[in-house]
Amino acid sequence: MFEPTPTSNRKRIAVIGAGPAGLVALKTLIATREYQDKRWEVIAFEQRTDIGGIWLPDPSPGDQPQTPLYNSLTTNLPHPIMAFRDFPFPHSTPLYPKASVVLQYLQDYVKGFHLHPYIRFSTYVTSIKPYSLGTTGVSWNIATKSYPPISNEEVTWANVNTIVIANGRHGCPFYPSNIDNFDVWKGVGKVSHSMTYREPTSFRDKSVIVVGNGPSALDISPELVGIASRVYRSIRKSSTTSGITTRGQPQDEEAITICRPIREFGDVKEGVVVLDDGKILSGVDHVIFATGYDISTPFLGPPVVNEMPNRERAYPMPDNWLINSGQHLFPLTEHMILTPKHLPLGSFFVLGLPRPIVPFPFIEIQCHLVTAILSGKVEMDIEGENSAVHAMMEEMLRRFDNRSDLAAREWHRMDGERQFDYRVEIANLTDVDPNTMIPEWQRRVYARKLELRKAWKEIEKKGEDKRVTKDVGKGGEHEWVELMDRILEEIDKGEQNRGWTKTTD
Numbered sequence: 001m002f003e004p005t006p007t008s009n010r011k012r013i014a015v016i017g018a019g020p021a022g023l024v025a026l027k028t029l030i031a032t033r034e035y036q037d038k039r040w041e042v043i044a045f046e047q048r049t050d051i052g053g054i055w056l057p058d059p060s061p062g063d064q065p066q067t068p069l070y071n072s073l074t075t076n077l078p079h080p081i082m083a084f085r086d087f088p089f090p091h092s093t094p095l096y097p098k099a100s101v102v103l104q105y106l107q108d109y110v111k112g113f114h115l116h117p118y119i120r121f122s123t124y125v126t127s128i129k130p131y132s133l134g135t136t137g138v139s140w141n142i143a144t145k146s147y148p149p150i151s152n153e154e155v156t157w158a159n160v161n162t163i164v165i166a167n168g169r170h171g172c173p174f175y176p177s178n179i180d181n182f183d184v185w186k187g188v189g190k191v192s193h194s195m196t197y198r199e200p201t202s203f204r205d206k207s208v209i210v211v212g213n214g215p216s217a218l219d220i221s222p223e224l225v226g227i228a229s230r231v232y233r234s235i236r237k238s239s240t241t242s243g244i245t246t247r248g249q250p251q252d253e254e255a256i257t258i259c260r261p262i263r264e265f266g267d268v269k270e271g272v273v274v275l276d277d278g279k280i281l282s283g284v285d286h287v288i289f290a291t292g293y294d295i296s297t298p299f300l301g302p303p304v305v306n307e308m309p310n311r312e313r314a315y316p317m318p319d320n321w322l323i324n325s326g327q328h329l330f331p332l333t334e335h336m337i338l339t340p341k342h343l344p345l346g347s348f349f350v351l352g353l354p355r356p357i358v359p360f361p362f363i364e365i366q367c368h369l370v371t372a373i374l375s376g377k378v379e380m381d382i383e384g385e386n387s388a389v390h391a392m393m394e395e396m397l398r399r400f401d402n403r404s405d406l407a408a409r410e411w412h413r414m415d416g417e418r419q420f421d422y423r424v425e426i427a428n429l430t431d432v433d434p435n436t437m438i439p440e441w442q443r444r445v446y447a448r449k450l451e452l453r454k455a456w457k458e459i460e461k462k463g464e465d466k467r468v469t470k471d472v473g474k475g476g477e478h479e480w481v482e483l484m485d486r487i488l489e490e491i492d493k494g495e496q497n498r499g500w501t502k503t504t505d
Contacts, residue, residue, distance in 0.1 A: 002043035002118075004157045011040045011374070013162040014142055016128075016299070018046035018119045019053015020106060021166035021351045021363045024084060027113045028367035034375050043157075044166075047124045047147045051110055054170050055103045061196060068170050068195040068216070072223060073099045076215050077358060077449060078456075080480035081442050084360050087112065088480075091473030094465055095456050095484070122147050125299040126154065128163055138347045162374060165297065165350040166363075170195070172296035174326065175289050176211075177311075181265040185287065188268055194220060194290035200227045207283050209234055209273065211262065212290035220290060225255045232257045232281065262287070294326035295353070304338075304348075305329070314393060314404040314411075325404075328411035329353060330393065333385040334426065335412055336366050337373070345380055346373045354414040354422070358446065362419060365426045365437055372430040417443060441481045448488055455487050 006012060011034070015025045022044050034040045048066060050056055058066045074096050075082060079089040087109055093101060110116055124147035131139040142157040173193035175182070185191045194216040200223045209232040210221040221233045233256055259275055266272030271284035294309050301307045302320055309326030316323040316330070321340045323330050329350060333339045338348035349370050352363045372378040393407065400406040414422060420443050427434035445452065459465050472479045 002041045002157075004155055006041075006159050008041075010038065011162065012160045013040055013042045013164065013374070014140075014157065014160045015042070015044040015164045015166055016125055017053065017165075017167040018044050018048075018051045018121075019055070019166065019168050020360055021168060022046070022053070022119075022164075023051060023106060023109060023115060024360070024364045025164050025166050025351060025367050025370065026115050026118050027109070028364070028371050029374075030113075030115075030118065032371050032375060040374075042118055044119045045123045045125050045142070045144060046119055046121050049121055051115075051119065052103050052106050053168055055099055055106060057099075057103075061198065063196065065196055068197075069099055070194075070197050070216075070220070071199045073219070075099075075102060076453065078445065078452060078480075078484060079105075080477060080484070081358055081445050082360055084109065084364050085437050088473065088477060092466075092469050092471055093473070094460075094469060095480075096453060120144075124149075127301070128299050128304070129301075130304070131159065138344055140347075162346055163348045164370060165348075166352070167296070169295060169352065169355070170293050172294040172326075173289075174292050174294045176262075176291060179262050179265060184268060185265045190268065190271075190285065191265075191287050191289065194288055195293075197288060200224045203228045203286060205229050206285035207271065208232070209259070209262070209281070209284055209287045210290055211235075211287060212292075214290060214292065217290035220288060221256050230257070230283075231255065232259050232284075234259050234261055234275075236261055295324055295329060297324060297329075311405050311408065314397060314407045325408035327405075327408040330408075330411060331386060331389040333380065333389060334366075334369070335422075336369070337380075337385075339380070339382045339385050341383055341386065345382055354412045354419065357414055357419045358442070361437070361442075362423060365423045365430075365432070368430045368432050368437075369426050377431065378429055416447070420446075441485075445481075445484055445488075448491075451491055452484060452487060455491055459487075 002012065013029060015022045026042060026044050029035060029040065029042045032040070035042060048056060054067045054069055056067060057069055078095045079093055079097055083089050089097070089105055123144045125142060125144050127143045129141050131141045138161065139158070140160040140163055142160055144155050144157065145153070173195045175193065182191065194212070197220055203224055204227050206228050207230040208224055208228045210217050210224070211234045213235040217233060221231055224231045235258060259281070260277045260279065261275065262273055263276040264274040266274055270282055273281040273284045273287070275281065297305060304320065305322040305324050306317060306320055309324050311325050311327070313323050313325060314330065321338060321343070322332070332350060332353070335353050336350055338350070339345060351366050352359055354362070369378065393411070396407045396410060397404070400410070420438055423438045424434045427437050459468055468483070472483055
């Protein structure tokens with residue numbers, strides 16, 4: 001039992017968050033020999049009343065929702081590539097499941113690996129502070145309060161040896177800071193973030209601009225068509241994906257008007273919006289910013305990290321170990337391990353920072369590295385690792401003409417093959433088999449994810465989805481791979497409209 005005050009000399013490990021990252025961290029930690037031999041104590045703090053993170057709906061979101069989950073959300077990745085490697089989705093699951101199916105999957109994961117006893121729910125972490133530093137170890141004090149607050153009573157969990165940050169990247173909405181009169185429009189409720197969006201009917205007969213070119217913008221903007229009187233989508237530059245949503249539905253160019261970035265908000269009553277090319281839109285009723293999120297660590301402060309994101313810096317302030325620019329945390333070895341020279345290896349980890357990634361298996365392999373380090377199976381030259389990370393940042397700054405903001409934005413980016421190469425690299429540091437953790441088919445499917453999703457939407461539209469996936473997966477993962485390969489082959493043949501058949505042995 002993990003108590004506020006230690007009752008033994010066991011290593012005390014605290015995980016912050018019980019979304020997907022926190023759950024796989026817990027599962028991996030308690031599977032170790034060290035935990036089984038009662039040499040480790042493990043706990044997770046979760047501020048909400050149940051597991052799931054962003055996949056757990058917020059029944060009364062208001063202005064500060066606890067999740068960006070909107071009502072119609074389905075995954076933008078096929079679940080065979082999305083699942084934890086040792087825990088597939090049930091057979092016959094739709095290839096792109098609804099959010100409720102993902103939540104059930106996570107609940108089944110918790111039950112399957114008996115994780116509930118390790119999670120302290122309705123517990124808000126107010127601060128994490130280093131208590132003592134030395135060459136042989138570090139102690140952290142974690143302060144928590146009940147959530148929602150029922151009193152000001154604070155509990156201190158003392159002498160924690162290892163912190164694993166698993167609170168996700170979708171808790172602090174980012175708005176552009178360079179738009180004139182932004183505060184005026186936001187103050188009267190004409191500006192919101194996609195984090196607060198749930199369904200389109202509240203925008204009925206309104207003229208709406210959706211800002212962004214990512215998954216949320218590409219989902220929300222077509223959902224508004226036919227309900228809003230007019231829909232614009234504002235993007236930085238033209239894109240070959242601007243005519244297709246992540247759901248694979250063609251966007252009617254007459255229904256959604258692609259426009260340039262917003263430079264200025266004008267008269268509120270007239271709904272005047274000025275674009276960066278000088279074009280003026282009028283009669284705009286609302287603007288939804290689907291512009292992503294800042295990395296948020298509100299429970300941390302100096303000397304660990306700056307308290308508020310600072311987008312003008314790529315490196316930490318002299319008295320801090322890390323810089324949080326909102327876009328990156330630096331320096332972290334392998335994008336996850338805090339290794340200042342005076343802090344012992346294994347004291348502090350951050351999970352799931354890189355993007356865009358397949359998050360569940362990506363974080364799963366990171367957790368294997370966490371346990372390998374904590375058990376002493378992996379050693380690192382801390383000084384050498386720090387030097388290498390700083391050299392990489394110097395190179396990135398040269399690429400971007402010393403623009404710290406651009407270097408920070410790109411630091412954790414792992415487009416295309418890079419995320420899979422990273423997972424192989426991490427697997428090779430541990431005792432897990434890279435061929436099992438990162439099978440070749442995942443690269444192939446991920447490279448064609450947009451085509452696959454578009455084809456799947458056509459299958460759903462024809463009402464053939466349940467028949468196509470019936471019993472698929474009963475015989476193992478290879479059945480899902482074969483199904484996805486058949487769909488891709490049909491795409492290559494140009495036969496999407498001939499009807500989909502499920503072959504049987």
